[in-house]
Amino acid sequence: MNISIAAESIAHIGTFPVTNSMLVGWVMSVVLIAVGWLAARGASLKPRGIHNAFEAILDLLLKMIDGVTKDRAQSRKFFPLIATIFLFVLAVNWAGLLPGMGGAIGVLEEHDGKPVIISFIRATSADLNFTLALAIISVITVQVVGVMSIGVVKYMGKFLNFTSPINFFVGILEIVSEAAKLVSFSFRLFGNIFAGEVLLTVMSFLVPYIIPLPFLALEVFVGFIQALVFAMLTLVFLKMSMEEAHH
Amino acid sequence: MEILSKLGIDWKLLIAQLINFAILLVVLYKFVYRPLLAMLEKRETMIAKSVDDARAIEERLRQTEKMSEEILIKTRQEAAQILETAGQTAEQRQNATIEKTKDDVRQIVEQTRTMLKNEKETLIHEARGHIAQLVVSATERVLGDMPHEKVGDALVKKTLEKIAG
Numbered sequence: 001m002n003i004s005i006a007a008e009s010i011a012h013i014g015t016f017p018v019t020n021s022m023l024v025g026w027v028m029s030v031v032l033i034a035v036g037w038l039a040a041r042g043a044s045l046k047p048r049g050i051h052n053a054f055e056a057i058l059d060l061l062l063k064m065i066d067g068v069t070k071d072r073a074q075s076r077k078f079f080p081l082i083a084t085i086f087l088f089v090l091a092v093n094w095a096g097l098l099p100g101m102g103g104a105i106g107v108l109e110e111h112d113g114k115p116v117i118i119s120f121i122r123a124t125s126a127d128l129n130f131t132l133a134l135a136i137i138s139v140i141t142v143q144v145v146g147v148m149s150i151g152v153v154k155y156m157g158k159f160l161n162f163t164s165p166i167n168f169f170v171g172i173l174e175i176v177s178e179a180a181k182l183v184s185f186s187f188r189l190f191g192n193i194f195a196g197e198v199l200l201t202v203m204s205f206l207v208p209y210i211i212p213l214p215f216l217a218l219e220v221f222v223g224f225i226q227a228l229v230f231a232m233l234t235l236v237f238l239k240m241s242m243e244e245a246h247h
Numbered sequence: 248m249e250i251l252s253k254l255g256i257d258w259k260l261l262i263a264q265l266i267n268f269a270i271l272l273v274v275l276y277k278f279v280y281r282p283l284l285a286m287l288e289k290r291e292t293m294i295a296k297s298v299d300d301a302r303a304i305e306e307r308l309r310q311t312e313k314m315s316e317e318i319l320i321k322t323r324q325e326a327a328q329i330l331e332t333a334g335q336t337a338e339q340r341q342n343a344t345i346e347k348t349k350d351d352v353r354q355i356v357e358q359t360r361t362m363l364k365n366e367k368e369t370l371i372h373e374a375r376g377h378i379a380q381l382v383v384s385a386t387e388r389v390l391g392d393m394p395h396e397k398v399g400d401a402l403v404k405k406t407l408e409k410i411a412g
Contacts, residue, residue, distance in 0.1 A: 004255075043286045045289065045293065051283075080276040128254050
């Protein structure tokens with residue numbers, strides 16, 4: 001059994017370490033693009049097969065985004081980011097549950113003098129590099145959308161406000177909360193998925209049959225919920241950034 | 248910074264993940280979201296239009312039905328009216344014909360009567376002439392050659408008056 005907070009590298013391209021989580025990320029990107037392309041290629045006014053299924057998911061997402069924005073034009077602007085976050089996080093979360101995770105199938109490596117198996121499969125979201133990258137994208141997009149919709153001066157006024165000591169302090173808190181979003185976004189997703197993997201690895205190590213199944217089902221659910229939470233929080237922050245500060 | 252590396256954060260991997268996600272976002276947007284969302288919208292407008300169309304057609308159907316029913320009722324009323332008028336006209340015409348026939352008959356009877364009367368008078372007149380001649384000739388026979396024609400004439404007149412009287 002090998003449990004590591006950091007994603008393990010399974011190969012190197014030059015000096016670039018190819019980690020198992022990175023690999024899963026690439027594979028799932030290709031899978032998503034392939035499925036999406038197949039769906040878009042078969043698109044017709046009478047939906048059928050893979051197009052129908054994919055379109056149903058997108059429609060559901062669009063309706064959910066509509067529920068937050070209450071504005072179809074705005075929903076369509078936010079849609080690509082929110083949908084991609086949801087679909088990709090969901091895909092990598094679930095990919096991490098495939099058989100072969102947790103040191104079942106992988107590369108044999110020496111670790112502190114002991115041979116360990118480094119899995120090919122590790123949920124991309126069980127790697128802080130990914131969750132932090134996604135959090136950075138989310139938070140930066142929020143700032144950009146805020147500036148673009150209410151203007152630089154008004155948006156900055158949320159953070160730097162000299163009208164009164166209380167407002168100034170509120171501004172400081174806003175800055176801190178933006179930074180905290182980075183941490184909370186990245187650690188929430190990482191923590192949930194990594195904990196799930198550890199739980200499943202340990203359970204499978206202790207009792208290989210039947211007993212881990214309920215936990216596996218639970219992790220499928222957690223994977224879905226975390227993808228939804230990340231996407232929805234980003235959406236809510238986007239929507240909030242478009243509103244002017246209330247005094 | 249040591250804590251970051253202990254958590255597995257590696258700038259190279261972080262940037263690789265950023266780029267990977269960005270590429271995924273762009274590709275999905277261009278080749279999946281845009282066509283599929285356009286399709287969704289197209290279908291939505293089409294369905295809305297179909298529903299509106301169906302409603303309009305139904306409305307038109309209802310109007311047509313109402314109109315045809317109205318026309319039917321009107322036609323029925325007109326037919327009844329025409330029948331009634333026709334009946335009345337026929338009766339009037341019949342009455343008129345009867346009346347005319349009666350008139351004609353009356354006229355013919357009148358004419359016949361007048362004609363008969365005239366004939367009778369003519370006959371009487373002629374008969375009178377004949378009788379006068381007869382009387383004259385009879386008297387001549389009876390009397391023989393009378394010298395005085397005046398006496399003869401007077402006699403004739405007298406006789407005629409007697410006959411007429």
